[in-house]
Amino acid sequence: MRGTMLYAPGDVRVETRDDPRIEQPTDAIIRIAAACVCGSDLWPYRGIEPVTGPTPMGHEYVGVVEEVGSQVTTIRQGQFVVGSFAASDNTCEICRAGYQTSCLHREWIGPLGAQAEYLRVPLADGTLVATPEQPSEDVVPGLLAASDVLGTGWFGAVAADVQPGKTVAVVGDGAVGLLAVLAAKHLGAGRIIAMSRHADRQKLALEYGATDIVTERGDDGVARIKDLTNGLGAHSVIEAVGTQESMLQAIRSTRPGGHVGYVGVAHGVQLPGEEMFYSHVHLHGGPAPVRRFLPELVDLITSHAIDPGNVFDLTLPLDQAAEGYRAMDERRAVKALLRP
Amino acid sequence: MRGTMLYAPGDVRVETRDDPRIEQPTDAIIRIAAACVCGSDLWPYRGIEPVTGPTPMGHEYVGVVEEVGSQVTTIRQGQFVVGSFAASDNTCEICRAGYQTSCLHREWIGPLGAQAEYLRVPLADGTLVATPEQPSEDVVPGLLAASDVLGTGWFGAVAADVQPGKTVAVVGDGAVGLLAVLAAKHLGAGRIIAMSRHADRQKLALEYGATDIVTERGDDGVARIKDLTNGLGAHSVIEAVGTQESMLQAIRSTRPGGHVGYVGVAHGVQLPGEEMFYSHVHLHGGPAPVRRFLPELVDLITSHAIDPGNVFDLTLPLDQAAEGYRAMDERRAVKALLRP
Known part of the structure; x- marks a missing residue:
């Protein structure tokens, strides 16, 4: 599959890398419908955070479930799902208190690289929220916003x-x-x-x-x-x-x-x-427990009560991810949406 | 009257100084029934905060109202009152939100020196809370605790x-x-x-x-x-x-x-x-808005629902204030009560 990699400050490339596969029985694989570049991606892009070798990028995503692990019970193949930048079991005491980004089993999505065609999502039942039906195209950017910037x-x-x-x-x-x-x-x-x-x-x-x-x-x-x-x-x-x-x-x-x-x-x-x-x-x-808000945000967006989607003022094919980073770095764009 | 002064780190003296008098029409003068040494008094006593010349000390007090200014309407002569370490009007927007220690007209009591026989209390109506009747001797230490350490x-x-x-x-x-x-x-x-x-x-x-x-x-x-x-x-x-x-x-x-x-x-x-x-x-x-809690604390103490008074494990006549500071500094006492 194709996916974005950061090689060094200012050096973003879209390359072919191995398709992700189920590694844990609680994983899901999703086909990304839309991903985007985050303001926090600019920290390493600008060299303010160190870059240690080529790193998959991206932690905001919506997509369709391709495959689930054997212990995934509520998320099903074919569902359109929204996740956030942290995987969480959504059952531990910290999650139940609403702090899923400090989940006792938290895994950051970032290193898995959501700016790509496919993504492995750990703890799929806890992490992903499915839309009631396949969403119309016009709400996809809004749902993608819910995944991080709106939730944050x-x-x-x-x-x-x-x-x-x-x-x-x-x-x-x-x-x-x-x-x-x-x-x-x-x-x-x-x-x-x-x-x-x-x-x-x-x-x-x-x-x-x-x-x-x-x-x-x-x-x-x-x-x-x-x-x-x-x-x-x-x-x-x-x-x-x-x-x-x-x-x-x-x-x-x-x-x-x-x-x-x-x-x-x-x-x-x-x-x-x-x-x-x-x-x-x-x-x-702190790191926003977006998962706490996702069910409500998905409702508000799919019912057109709010429209956060126009925060994306630049839409690019995934292969042009580097231009998305540049445009945001130079403040020519508020936020760049990437279509695999 | 007699009152405590800090001359330099470690140098506390009880001296004769002028009786306080009404300066603003919103002031009250109270005769101190009991005052005490605060943990925060130890910061300058230990030289961790600078001492700039002889300074009146003390900001915790209970006592009887001797005289009120012409604009004081709810506090009356003869009442037994509890105040806190900050005078506040209790009517501004910040006070009404419960942050009387950030009152728009706040005055700190400390520099007025409550470890003394008499004290001028600014903004008397806003600052002081009267007990329903003259309290029995056994609850006076508890009421004094309410003035700062309990409220804090x-x-x-x-x-x-x-x-x-x-x-x-x-x-x-x-x-x-x-x-x-x-x-x-x-x-x-x-x-x-x-x-x-x-x-x-x-x-x-x-x-x-x-x-x-x-x-x-x-x-x-x-x-x-x-x-x-x-x-x-x-x-x-x-x-x-x-x-x-x-x-x-x-x-x-x-x-x-x-x-x-x-x-x-x-x-x-x-x-x-x-x-x-x-x-x-x-x-x-932050600095505790003790005034927010005083009415409830006075009730709880005078009804013997709580007894914070035994936090005072040393009681001294005012003239021996220096020993109170020493005992607390050396951790021989948790808190020293001073009787004028």
């Missing part, structure tokens, strides 16, 4: 305790930040402040429900949020970047007693304890 | 989201940690693990409701907590120290999806962002 933005909003009528700020205008705006809107936020300085992303944020756009960053961004909230700060702030500056911007934009939901993968972040202490904010986040 | 331990337990039947660990065996055990017990925790290596404090922890004692610290302490919780960590961990080691111990003792409530004043703490991210814990804390 959703978790950011839930972790930030977004409440009806309250004020939410979103730091980060990548796909996750934009879909956190959509999640906040769905959860009933009264006011949603998107922090973005790119016209195309501002437009999408407004479409998803943002009521205000703030273009300033850092201390100036914090000051603008304070201006917009009677000097208090937002009730809920969603952090969707993962840098020191963005984390401090999020914490400082939150009122005392408010909540920061952080879903940007932290890179080189050190949180100053004393400032945190006196800030009185709640802090929660 | 209580906030720690609430911030750590202590739930009925769940497992709680407490890092720190000072008065706040011990009373966090009492709070966790009152909130219905099923199992309460106190981390302490001092026999007298272990005894008090067991009396307050601890079910397990862990004497190990740091990584060994974390390993013990994991051993006691099927390898998962506690649902809720209360941090009542404020050092780098104790914060990491608390975070690492918490299961994914669990809650850390931190009330030890952070000193030199830097939280590693990436570890926090993958830990999946909730983090909340």
Whole structure:
């Protein structure tokens, strides 16, 4: 089959590699209908995370079940399924508490390489959610978004305790930040402040429900949020970047007693304890337990209640994956969808 | 009047200084019935916080109202009152959300010096809670505990989201940690693990409701907590120290999806962002909004439902305040009560 490999920073190739096969009786093999490039794929692409030899890439996927292992009982051949970037048994105590990305038997999908024609999904019963029927083409991008960026933005909003009528700020205008705006809107936020300085992303944020756009960053961004909230700060702030500056911007934009939901993968972040202490904010986040939200998100998308699919502003055949990485790296695209 | 002053690390003196008087129409003057030495008073006493010239000390107090300013409407002369270490209007948006220690008009009591015969309390209507009648002598220490250490331990337990039947660990065996055990017990925790290596404090922890004692610290302490919780960590961990080691111990003792409530004043703490991210814990804390809990705590204490008063294991006349500091510094006493 064909699949994407990262050889070195900036060096993405689509190559032929062995078809995956059932290795554990709890595995499933799926034929990928759509995959995509993640903002987190850009960390190694940019050399900020080390690249150790050629690595299969991709952890977002929807597709059709080709084959299941002997112990798979609920997922069946022919179903259209959505998974997330972590395989989880969905039965352990941590999964049952809603933290499937910390499942006691968690396996990351990334190294298995979802930007490919086929994918082996471990713990298929726990990991995959089937759509009620074969979805129409128009909702496939939305379902693919649910697989990571929507689920992650959703978790950011839930972790930030977004409440009806309250004020939410979103730091980060990548796909996750934009879909956190959509999640906040769905959860009933009264006011949603998107922090973005790119016209195309501002437009999408407004479409998803943002009521205000703030273009300033850092201390100036914090000051603008304070201006917009009677000097208090937002009730809920969603952090969707993962840098020191963005984390401090999020914490400082939150009122005392408010909540920061952080879903940007932290890179080189050190949180100053004393400032945190006196800030009185709640802090929660981490790798989004997308699986917790998938059944609800699949429902919302297949019933056309929400449409997160237009976060993909570039669609390419799988063989042109390298261009998808380049376009996102250069911010020419918010998110690139790949069709095998 | 007589009052305690800190001149330099280790140098506490009780001296005559001017009686406080009404300065703002919202002030009250109270005659102190009992005050005490706080674990946080030991930071400057030990020279870990700078001491800049002679400073009045003390921020925990109960007493009788002597005089009120012209705009004080609910607090009256002759009432027995409990306050906390922060004056707050209790009417602003932040106070109404339960974060009175971040009140828009907050004033710290510390610099006013509650280890004295009299104290000026700003924002008296918002800050003070009167007992239903003059309390009997036996509940005065308990009411004094409510003023800070009990209220702080209580906030720690609430911030750590202590739930009925769940497992709680407490890092720190000072008065706040011990009373966090009492709070966790009152909130219905099923199992309460106190981390302490001092026999007298272990005894008090067991009396307050601890079910397990862990004497190990740091990584060994974390390993013990994991051993006691099927390898998962506690649902809720209360941090009542404020050092780098104790914060990491608390975070690492918490299961994914669990809650850390931190009330030890952070000193030199830097939280590693990436570890926090993958830990999946909730983090909340800060200077305890004791005022939020005072009405309930006063009820529980005056009705003898809880007795936090025996956290004071040393009672001294105010003039011997220096010995109170020494005894706590040398860990000969958990907490020293001062009688003017």
